[in-house]
Amino acid sequence: MKTILTGICLILLLSRSWSPAVAETIFPYRVHTEVLANGLKVLLIPMDSPGLVAYYSIVRTGSRDEVEPGKSGFAHFFEHIMFRGTKKYPGAMYDSIVTSIGADANAFTSDDITAYHLKFAAEDLEKVIDVESDRFQNLHYELADFQTEAGAIYGEYRKNVTNPYEVLDEKVRDIAFDVHTYKHTTMGFERDIKAMPDGFDYSRSFFNRFYRPDNVVLLIVGDVNVGKTMALIKKHYAGWERGYQPSTVVPEPPQTAERTGEVSYQGKTLPIIDIAYKGEAFDPTNRGFVAAILMGELAFGGTSDLYKKLYIQEQRVEEMQGSLPSQRDMPLFEVVAKVKKEEDVPAIRDEVYRTIATFQSTPVDAQRLADVKKRRKYGFLMNLDTPEKVAGRLATTIALTGGIEAIDQLYAEIDRVTPDDIMAAARRYFTPERRTVVVLKGARQ
Amino acid sequence: MKTLTVTLALALIVGASTLSMGGVSMKADNVVQLRVKNDPTISFRIWFKVGSQNDPQGKEGLSEITAAMLTDASTLRNSYEQIIDSLYPLAAGYDATTSAEMTVVYGRVHKDNLKEYYPLFIDAITAPAFKQSDLDRIKSQVLSNLENTLRYSSDEELGKAVLYNSIFDGTAYGHITSGTVTSVRSITIDDIRSFYRKYFTKDNLVIGLGGGYDTTLVASLRSGLAALPAGKPAALAPPRPASVKGFNVTIVEKDAPATAISMGFPIDLLRGSKDWYALAIANSWLGEHRNSSSHLYQVIREKRGLNYGDYSYIENFPRGGMRNVPPQNVSRRKQIFEIWIRPVPLEAGHFALRAALREFKAVVEKGMTKDEFTLTRNFLRKYVLHYAPTTMERLGYAIDDRFYGLQGSHLAMFRSMVGTLTRADVNKAIRRYWQFGNMQIAVITKDAKGLREALVNDSPSPITYKTPKPEAIMEEDREIAVFPVKVRPENVRIVPVTEVFR
Numbered sequence: 001m002k003t004i005l006t007g008i009c010l011i012l013l014l015s016r017s018w019s020p021a022v023a024e025t026i027f028p029y030r031v032h033t034e035v036l037a038n039g040l041k042v043l044l045i046p047m048d049s050p051g052l053v054a055y056y057s058i059v060r061t062g063s064r065d066e067v068e069p070g071k072s073g074f075a076h077f078f079e080h081i082m083f084r085g086t087k088k089y090p091g092a093m094y095d096s097i098v099t100s101i102g103a104d105a106n107a108f109t110s111d112d113i114t115a116y117h118l119k120f121a122a123e124d125l126e127k128v129i130d131v132e133s134d135r136f137q138n139l140h141y142e143l144a145d146f147q148t149e150a151g152a153i154y155g156e157y158r159k160n161v162t163n164p165y166e167v168l169d170e171k172v173r174d175i176a177f178d179v180h181t182y183k184h185t186t187m188g189f190e191r192d193i194k195a196m197p198d199g200f201d202y203s204r205s206f207f208n209r210f211y212r213p214d215n216v217v218l219l220i221v222g223d224v225n226v227g228k229t230m231a232l233i234k235k236h237y238a239g240w241e242r243g244y245q246p247s248t249v250v251p252e253p254p255q256t257a258e259r260t261g262e263v264s265y266q267g268k269t270l271p272i273i274d275i276a277y278k279g280e281a282f283d284p285t286n287r288g289f290v291a292a293i294l295m296g297e298l299a300f301g302g303t304s305d306l307y308k309k310l311y312i313q314e315q316r317v318e319e320m321q322g323s324l325p326s327q328r329d330m331p332l333f334e335v336v337a338k339v340k341k342e343e344d345v346p347a348i349r350d351e352v353y354r355t356i357a358t359f360q361s362t363p364v365d366a367q368r369l370a371d372v373k374k375r376r377k378y379g380f381l382m383n384l385d386t387p388e389k390v391a392g393r394l395a396t397t398i399a400l401t402g403g404i405e406a407i408d409q410l411y412a413e414i415d416r417v418t419p420d421d422i423m424a425a426a427r428r429y430f431t432p433e434r435r436t437v438v439v440l441k442g443a444r445q
Numbered sequence: 446m447k448t449l450t451v452t453l454a455l456a457l458i459v460g461a462s463t464l465s466m467g468g469v470s471m472k473a474d475n476v477v478q479l480r481v482k483n484d485p486t487i488s489f490r491i492w493f494k495v496g497s498q499n500d501p502q503g504k505e506g507l508s509e510i511t512a513a514m515l516t517d518a519s520t521l522r523n524s525y526e527q528i529i530d531s532l533y534p535l536a537a538g539y540d541a542t543t544s545a546e547m548t549v550v551y552g553r554v555h556k557d558n559l560k561e562y563y564p565l566f567i568d569a570i571t572a573p574a575f576k577q578s579d580l581d582r583i584k585s586q587v588l589s590n591l592e593n594t595l596r597y598s599s600d601e602e603l604g605k606a607v608l609y610n611s612i613f614d615g616t617a618y619g620h621i622t623s624g625t626v627t628s629v630r631s632i633t634i635d636d637i638r639s640f641y642r643k644y645f646t647k648d649n650l651v652i653g654l655g656g657g658y659d660t661t662l663v664a665s666l667r668s669g670l671a672a673l674p675a676g677k678p679a680a681l682a683p684p685r686p687a688s689v690k691g692f693n694v695t696i697v698e699k700d701a702p703a704t705a706i707s708m709g710f711p712i713d714l715l716r717g718s719k720d721w722y723a724l725a726i727a728n729s730w731l732g733e734h735r736n737s738s739s740h741l742y743q744v745i746r747e748k749r750g751l752n753y754g755d756y757s758y759i760e761n762f763p764r765g766g767m768r769n770v771p772p773q774n775v776s777r778r779k780q781i782f783e784i785w786i787r788p789v790p791l792e793a794g795h796f797a798l799r800a801a802l803r804e805f806k807a808v809v810e811k812g813m814t815k816d817e818f819t820l821t822r823n824f825l826r827k828y829v830l831h832y833a834p835t836t837m838e839r840l841g842y843a844i845d846d847r848f849y850g851l852q853g854s855h856l857a858m859f860r861s862m863v864g865t866l867t868r869a870d871v872n873k874a875i876r877r878y879w880q881f882g883n884m885q886i887a888v889i890t891k892d893a894k895g896l897r898e899a900l901v902n903d904s905p906s907p908i909t910y911k912t913p914k915p916e917a918i919m920e921e922d923r924e925i926a927v928f929p930v931k932v933r934p935e936n937v938r939i940v941p942v943t944e945v946f947r
Contacts, residue, residue, distance in 0.1 A: 099738040102827025121827045147912030151750025158703045159753050197912045267597035303533040308526050315582050371534035378536035378555050386834040
C-alpha cells in the first residue's frame with residue numbers, strides 16, 4: 001500500500017512540473033505541464049503579451065489516420081464539422097460567442113495533426129474554456145449540416161486545384177506510397193471528397209475514436225495565471241472520458257527502385273519537377289535525420305551553390321527549394337524546381353543529382369555548416385514574439401511527440417552535427433532506390 | 446570623436462522633441478519610433494513616398510521593379526550572392542512592398558546580429574548596383590507572375606486585379622503594381638536609374654524604427670540614409686475615378702474550374718474620420734475578412750456550402766488569400782468598397798452574385814439591426830487587438846498613421862470609436878457611403894457568353910444541391926434566383942484571359 005502511494009505521489013510530482021529555463025535550452029519561456037486523470041495533457045506558457053492569449057487544442061490525429069478505403073480527407077472534413085456546435089452551444093451560438101468576445105478562431109489539419117486555435121483577450125479565458133471543452137465533449141450535428149459542410153469542402157478542393165503545386169503534391173504522394181496513408185493529401189482523393197455526404201455514420205465513429213482526452217494536448221500561451229487557469233481546465237475537462245483508439249497505420253515497405261511519373265495541370269504554368277526521396281520519421285535524437293534537415297538547407301536552400309547557379313547566375317529556374325518535413329512516419333524529402341524551359345527539365349534534374357553526389361563524396365565546409373546552425377537558432381528565436389506564434393511553432397512538435405521536450409533535443413542535436421554526419425545523411429537518404437520523380441506540365445501553353 | 450559628439454547631440458534632440466502616443470513616438474520630422482525594450486529584435490521600415498501611381502505611362506511596374514532592384518539584387522559593395530550569404534546565418538532579411546502610393550523597404554533582425562545586418566540594409570537602399578543580370582531575373586519573375594500565376598493559377602487575385610483596374614481605369618491607380626506584360630518588357634536599367642534618382646531620395650522618405658534598439662541607431666540611420674540623392678518630387682493629386690452607373694460587368698473568359706467574383710465601387714472615406722469607423726462596423730458585420738462572423742460568409746458558405754468564404758472591404762486588402770488580418774503600408778487616398786466571393790461552382794456563379802447583392806441591398810436599405818450592431822461592436826472592440834500583435838506590424842500601422850495625417854494611433858482610435866459610436870451613426874454612414882445599383886463587377890469564368898446572356902436578360906438562376914436543404918433555405922433560394930440584377934448589354938465586356946495585363 002505504501003509503495004503504491006509513493007508511486008502515486010511520484011506520478012503527481014512528475015506530472016505537475018515546471019520545466020526549468022536553463023541556459024543550455026533554446027526555448028526561452030517557462031512551461032507548466034500537467035496531465036489530468038483522464039489523460040488530457042495541459043501545457044501552460046505564461047508570457048509577456050499584454051492582454052492576449054493563444055489557445056490550441058491539438059488532436060494528435062490527421063490524414064495519416066485515414067486508414068479505411070474511401071475515407072481519405074475525413075480528418076480535415078471533421079475539422080469543419082467541429083464548428084457545427086453542441087446542444088448547449090449550437091453552431092450559430094458558438095460563432096456568436098466567439099464573435100462577441102472578438103476572438104480569432106480557426107483550425108488546420110495536416111498529415112499528423114488537427115489543431116483548433118483561438119486568440120483572444122485574456123479576460124475571456126473562462127468563456128473560451130467553456131465553449132472549447134463543450135464542443136470536444138458534446139459535439140452534435142445533424143445530417144443536413146454535415147452534408148452542407150461537405151459542399152464547402154469540395155469548394156476548398158476546387159480552390160486548391162487551381163494551384164499547380166497542389167496538383168503536383170497529389171501525384172507525387174500517389175506514386176511514392178503504396179500502402180501508407182501519406183499516399184493521399186490532407187484534402188483527400190477527389191472521389192472520396194465527392195462521396196463525403198454519405199459518410200455521416202463514419203464521421204460519428206471518427207469523433208468517438210480520436211476526439212478523446214488521451215489523444216489531445218491543450219496548449220495555452222500568453223497573459224495567463226497558472227493556478228487559476230488549471231482550476232478552470234479541471235472544472236471543464238475532468239469529466240471527459242478517455243477512449244482513444246489509435247488507427248493501425250500500415251508502414252510503407254522499403255522502396256526498391258526509382259519511380260517516375262508525369263502530371264498535367266489544367267491551367268498554364270512553367271513545368272515543375274519534384275524529386276522526392278523517402279525520408280525518416282521525426283526523431284530529434286536521430287543524428288541521421290537531423291543531419292538530413294541541415295543537408296537539405298545546405299544543398300538546396302536559398303544560399304546553396306545550386307540555387308545560386310540555377311536561379312541567380314544562369315536563371316534557368318524560377319523557383320527552387322528543398323523540403324524536409326518533420327512527420328510522424330516516413331515523409332518525403334523533396335527538391336522542387338520550377339523550370340523556365342521545358343526542354344531544360346532533364347538537365348535541371350541532373351544538376352540536382354550532381355549536387356547530391358557531391359554531398360555524398362565531399363564533406364561540407366565547416367563555416368557553412370556553422371552558418372546553417374546559427375540561422376536555425378535565430379530563425380527560431382526571432383519568431384516567438386506573440387502567444388500565437390509561440391503556440392503555432394510548438395503545435396506540430398506536440399502533435400508528433402506529445403510534448404515540447406523535442407524542441408530542446410532537436411537544437412542540441414543540431415549543434416552536434418558534423419560535416420561527416422552531413423555526408424552520411426546524403427548517402428543514407430538520397431539514393432535512387434528511395435526516389436520518385438514527377439514532372440508537372442501545364443495543359444495550356 | 447567629433448562624429449560621436451554629433452551623434453549624441455542628435456539623439457538628445459530627437460529625444461527632446463518626442464511626443465509619446467500609445468507607445469508610438471510621433472514627431473514633426475521624418476522619424477517614427479516604436480521602442481519596445483524587451484523585444485530582442487529590431488524592426489525597420491523605410492517609407493518612400495512613391496508607388497505604382499508614379500509609374501510613367503508605358504512603364505507600368507517600374508516602381509515595383511525598382512524596389513526589387515534594391516532588396517533582391519546586388520549593391521555596389523556586394524553581389525547578390527554575397528548578400529544572401531551574409532544574411533543567411535542571421536536568419537534576417539529585408540524586402541520591399543509596393544502599393545499604389547507607398548514603397549516600404551522593411552527588415553527585421555535579432556539585436557545580437559545588428560552589427561552585421563545594418564550595413565547590408567543601408568547599402569541595399571543607398572548603394573544599389575542596378576546590374577542588368579539582376580534586372581533580367583526580376584523581370585522574368587514579374588512576367589511569369591503576370592502571364593502564368595495571375596492569369597492561370599490564382600483566379601481570386603485575378604478577379605480583384607480586374608476589379609481595381611476597371612474602377613480606376615484612366616487614373617494613376619489604373620494598373621496593378623506589377624504593370625503589364627508589354628510595359629514590364631520595356632523597362633530598362635536607365636528607367637530604373639532615373640526613377641530611383643527622382644523618387645528614392647532623402648527628402649522623400651520617413652524612417653520607421655521599432656523594437657529593442659539603442660536610441661543612437663536613429664542618428665546612424667539618418668546619417669546612413671543621407672547618402673541618398675536629394676530632391677522632393679511633386680505630389681500627385683488623388684485619382685478621381687469615373688462614377689459607376691448601373692452594373693458594369695467585366696467577364697474574364699478562361700478554362701476556369703470555378704467562378705470567382707469581385708465587385709465594388711469607389712468611396713470617399715479614409716480612416717481617421719468618424720464615418721470611417723462607423724462604416725467599419727457595418728462592413729465587419731457584412732464581411733469581416735476570413736472570419737465566420739461575416740454575414741456574407743454565413744449566407745453563401747455556411748448555409749449553402751457554395752464556396753470557401755465571402756467577405757467585404759472598405760480599404761484595399763491585397764493578397765487576401767494569404768493573410769487573416771489587414772496588411773500595413775498599402776495606404777491610399779482613394780479607396781473602394783469591395784465584395785469578394787471566393788470561387789463557387791461554375792453553375793452557381795450567377796446565383797452567388799445575386800445572393801451577395803441581395804444581402805448588400807438589404808443592409809443598404811434597412812441598416813443594421815440592434816442585435817447585429819451590438820454583436821459586431823463587441824466583436825471589433827477586441828478583435829482589433831489581433832490586427833497588430835508584433836512590433837513590426839505596429840510599426841507598420843504607425844507609418845500608416847503618418848500617411849493619413851492622424852495625430853494618434855488609428856488602432857487605438859478604432860477601439861475607442863467602436864465603444865462610443867451608436868447604431869444611428871453606423872446606419873447614417875451606410876446611407877451616406879454605400880448604395881445599391883451602381884457597381885463594377887469582375888467575374889472569372891468559363892462560359893462568358895452564357896453569363897452575359899443571363900445577366901442581360903436577368904434570367905432566373907436556380908441552383909440545385911446534392912443533398913437536401915431545409916425549407917427555409919429553399920424558400921430563400923427561390924427569391925435569390927430571381928433577384929433583379931439587370932445589366933445593360935453595353936455594360937458587359939468579355940475579355941479573354943490572354944488579353945488581361947497585356
